[in-house]
Amino acid sequence: MRILHTMLRVKNLEKSIQFYTEVMGMEILRQRDNETGRYSLVFLGYGSESDTAVIELTYNWDESDYELGTAFGHIAIGVDDVYKACDKIKAAGGKVTREAGPNKGGASILAFVEDPDGYKIELLELHRFS
Template sequence: MRLLHTMLRVGDLEKSIHFYTDVLGMQLLRRKDYPEGRFTLAFVGFDTEDKTAVIELTHNWDTTEYELGTAYGHIAIEVPDVYAACETIRKNGGKITREAGPMMHGNSILAFVEDPDGYKIELLSPSRQD
């Protein structure tokens, strides 16, 4: 068994694709419209789907926003340098919601960013992940 993808419902597919590709540096792997169901699926990731888990962005054509609820936490991404990643993300128009720094009660260096729909993404240093 292996993890294939995580699905996120998004209100504006173009904004979301821009964020995940131009701000976070992922690649748009595939995209397909389903006119009969009135939705589009776009898959983004740092590598191909046969090598790593990816994110499925689901855009329902008649919905422009979603309530995230209280159960969703975040997606975590390992980056070589959390401080540098924050600067790059900020330079590319991304929203940093927790600046890079040590984890409270732990040893990891982390930060949080937010995508256009408000989904939280944690950036973690590779050295320690508490």
């Protein structure tokens, strides 16, 4: 077994696609509209769905707002350098909500970014996992 994808419901599909591709550097892997169900799906990631977990953006045509709730925490993305990643994200118009720096225990460097719908994305340095 392995994780395939994480689905996020989004209010504005184009704005979310722009964020995940231009700000976060992901690629659109596949996309489809379902006329009968009145929704669109876009799968994005840093590699093939056959090799890595990806994000599924779901846009329901007749919904205009969602509550994020209190149970969902964040998506974590590994980067080579959290400080440089934050600089690049801010330069591309992204919102950094917790600047790069050590976590409370000091064991790793991390930061948090927010997508257009308010979902949190944690940036962690990759060397932590090697």
